[in-house]
Amino acid sequence: MISCLGLTWGVPGQPLTPALNMNLAKGSLTAVIGANGCGKSSLLKVIAGLQKPLSGKVLLDVPRRGNVAFMPQQQFMDRQFPISLQELVAAGFWGKNQTAQQRSDKLNAVLTDWHLDGLEHRPLMALSGGELQRSLLARLCLADAPLLLLDEPHAALDELGQELLWQHIQTWQTEGRTLVVVCHDLTAVRKHIPQALLIKSSGTVLAPTMQLINPSQVA
Amino acid sequence: MVIASQLWQPFQEFVFMRRALLGGLVLACSTAPLGVFLILRRMSLIGDAVAHGILPGAALGFWFAGLSLPALTLGGLGAGLSMAGLSAWITRRTGLREDASLAAIYPISLASGILILGMAGKRLDLLHLLFGSALAVDSQTLTGMLWVTGFSMLLMAVIYRPLLLDTLDPLFLRSVSRLGPLAHGLFLTLVVLNLVIGFQAIGALMVVGLMMLPAIASRFWSRRLPVLILISAAIGCASVWLGLLLSFYYSLPSGPAIVLVAGCGYALSVIFGPVHGLLRRPPLLSSQ
Numbered sequence: 117m118i119s120c121l122g123l124t125w126g127v128p129g130q131p132l133t134p135a136l137n138m139n140l141a142k143g144s145l146t147a148v149i150g151a152n153g154c155g156k157s158s159l160l161k162v163i164a165g166l167q168k169p170l171s172g173k174v175l176l177d178v179p180r181r182g183n184v185a186f187m188p189q190q191q192f193m194d195r196q197f198p199i200s201l202q203e204l205v206a207a208g209f210w211g212k213n214q215t216a217q218q219r220s221d222k223l224n225a226v227l228t229d230w231h232l233d234g235l236e237h238r239p240l241m242a243l244s245g246g247e248l249q250r251s252l253l254a255r256l257c258l259a260d261a262p263l264l265l266l267d268e269p270h271a272a273l274d275e276l277g278q279e280l281l282w283q284h285i286q287t288w289q290t291e292g293r294t295l296v297v298v299c300h301d302l303t304a305v306r307k308h309i310p311q312a313l314l315i316k317s318s319g320t321v322l323a324p325t326m327q328l329i330n331p332s333q334v335a
Numbered sequence: 336m337v338i339a340s341q342l343w344q345p346f347q348e349f350v351f352m353r354r355a356l357l358g359g360l361v362l363a364c365s366t367a368p369l370g371v372f373l374i375l376r377r378m379s380l381i382g383d384a385v386a387h388g389i390l391p392g393a394a395l396g397f398w399f400a401g402l403s404l405p406a407l408t409l410g411g412l413g414a415g416l417s418m419a420g421l422s423a424w425i426t427r428r429t430g431l432r433e434d435a436s437l438a439a440i441y442p443i444s445l446a447s448g449i450l451i452l453g454m455a456g457k458r459l460d461l462l463h464l465l466f467g468s469a470l471a472v473d474s475q476t477l478t479g480m481l482w483v484t485g486f487s488m489l490l491m492a493v494i495y496r497p498l499l500l501d502t503l504d505p506l507f508l509r510s511v512s513r514l515g516p517l518a519h520g521l522f523l524t525l526v527v528l529n530l531v532i533g534f535q536a537i538g539a540l541m542v543v544g545l546m547m548l549p550a551i552a553s554r555f556w557s558r559r560l561p562v563l564i565l566i567s568a569a570i571g572c573a574s575v576w577l578g579l580l581l582s583f584y585y586s587l588p589s590g591p592a593i594v595l596v597a598g599c600g601y602a603l604s605v606i607f608g609p610v611h612g613l614l615r616r617p618p619l620l621s622s623q
Contacts, residue, residue, distance in 0.1 A: 166506055186510040197375065197503050198560045207500055210511045239558040259511065 117142040117263060117294040118163060122172035125162045126155055131170050136320050138313070140296065142177065142262075145289045147305045147325065148298045150315035156298045157189065159315065160265045163296065178262060182211055185261035189268050190248055195240055201251050202227075202236040208258025226254040230280065245272035253281065264288060266297045270304060282308045302329050342576075345583045354472045355579055358480045358536050359593065363545060363571025365484035366529050368491045368564045370550025372522060375502050375560075379551075381419060381523075382543040384437040386530050388418025389539050390448030393531075398455040404475055404535070411531040411539075418444055419523060470582070470589055472536050483532040487525050494518040499560065537590035544594035545571060552601040555608020570600045 118140040124131035132155035140146055148156045161167040163174050164186040176184070205226065209219055227233055230250040240248065249272045256264065269285075270278050285308065288295060299305050305312060305325055312325045321328065345352045373379055392414020393407045400406030422436045472480070491498075497514040500507065508515045526546075533542030549570035553563045578593030606613050 161506070164506075164510055166509055180510075181513065182511060184510055186506060188504070188506045192506075193504060194375070198554075198558050198563055199499075199503070200559070204503070207504070207507065210500070210508075241558065255507075 117144070117177050118296070119175040120163075120172065121175065123162070123174060124170045124172060125158050125167065126170060128170060132158070133315060133317060133320050135172055138320075138322050140294065142294055143289065143292045144311065145285065145295045145309055146297070146322075147309040147312040148296060148315065149300075149302065149305060149312050149328070154315040154317065156315060157267050160186065160267050160296065160298055164265050176263065183261050184263045184265065185256050185259040186265045187252055187256050187267060187269060190245065190252060190272065193240070193248070193252075195243075195248075197240050200237050200239055201232065201243060201247070204240065204251050205232075205254045205258065208255035208260075210259070212258075212260070222258060226257045229257065229284075230254040231276075246274055246277050249273055250277060250280070253284070257284075262293050264293055264295045266295065268298050268300065270299060270301055278304070305329065341584075342580065345580065351470050351472070352579065352583065354474065354477050355470050355536070355589065356576065358472045358477050359545075359575030359579065360572050361481055361484040362529070362533050362536060362542070363549070363575050364568045365487040365491075366533065366542070366546040367549060367568035367571055368488075368495075369522070369526050369529060370546040371553065371560070371563050371567055372498060372502065373526065373547070374550055374554065379547060380434060380437050382526065382530065382546055384422060384440045384444075385415045385419050385527050386534065386539045386543045387441045387444040387448075389415040389527075389531055389534055390444055391451055393534070393539070394448045394451035394455065398451060404479060407535065408479070408531055411534065412527060414444075415527040415531060416524065419527065476535055480532050480536065483528055487529055490521060490525060494521055498522055537593055541590035541594045544597060545574065548594065548597035548601045549574065552597075552604035552608075555604040555610050555612050558610060570597065570604075574600060 120136050120138050122135040122137060124135050126132035148159060150156055158167060162169050164184050165180045206223055227236065230253055232250055232254060235247060253269060269281055273281060285295060306329045309325055312328050314321045314328050346356050373382060389411040392410035396406035396410025418440050422440045425431055426433045426436045497518040501515040501518050505515055530542055537545060549567040552570050553567040556566050557563050574593050574597035578596040579589060581587055582589040582592040609615060
């Protein structure tokens, strides 16, 4: 699904790691872990085609547009933006050809799915961090892409929200979607994600999560 | 009833008042969505930079072609766009902060505009260029304004959705569509176009006020984008109408009269507006 060939990224002249070569299979679920500033989010953007790599390339099996759903960190979102939760979520319909009835059914379904019923008309300003995060995830559901790139999707979610998230991630994977998830919570990574990409300035390692994260690190 | 007739009478009686009113109203309607989106995109100062940038272009147009509408418009358009573009390019290439880069553009543009006007020798009133004269809108200018504002509103309606998403969440839009940069470019062009066409009616510096003040004031009245745009247009139209009346009855310069009425609308909104106005509780936390 994703092939990185001699890939480096970062600011010009200062690549964050040595060149990265890796393949992520279709239907795989991969965590991206590493210290702050090691380039996890940037790698996600490079894969999504939103940032140019310094060298090398990323090849995808599918055309990027419409097939890659990228979920940015929510702190980049303007909370004063004058739209409602429903309008934010409905942006996931972009480029989809559906009747108004289909849209409204689907929209209601994902809102229920992410426990957002009754909040449809709330302005963004009046949402909690967790509610906003669940809205972004609901939008991701509507976008219905085979490749999902999630940047810290668990941030701001409470316990119930996190459970919801991991359930959905599992469902997405069983549906055959490919997922790459940036995640700080090593315990959760160890529990829910089979393989991880550890980014270090000395080199990048792709390995089963159980090998990369010792129980001692988690505790 | 005396009051009511006073509100209409000057426009019934004088053609130049009717032209000024019509031109001002369409300008207020077409700048409303532009102002609202400029604020949402955190580009409120771009309008000022462009308005200053228009000056040297319009002055050059005047130098070569005299007081001709197409020459002033084209000169202003070219200069305004290149000033906005130059400042964006410097920011992108050197990392100079955007506000600093814009702040550098203002005085350069203003000074070179004044210099060119001086070298042109002939007396184009600088005050006219800066602050305009709504009462001098002739039928040619009015026709131009109607075309430009009509086109501008139509194009805004077309790019509304991509522009909205590009403003809120550009990374998401870029992952599903290639329209983001296009919408941004068209939007900036419309801003310049409206400022250029507006500067002939109420002056280069005053038209920025008509674009931004109603838009900023509307933020205190609603949390919904379409409503914000409508409120902003309504405040703009009311300012044009009241401003022209003030200017008529008290012999005030029309541009500043319009902008100051809009300024009063802004002050009232800040104080009484239901969305986090000063008199409302609870106030918006500064952390947001």
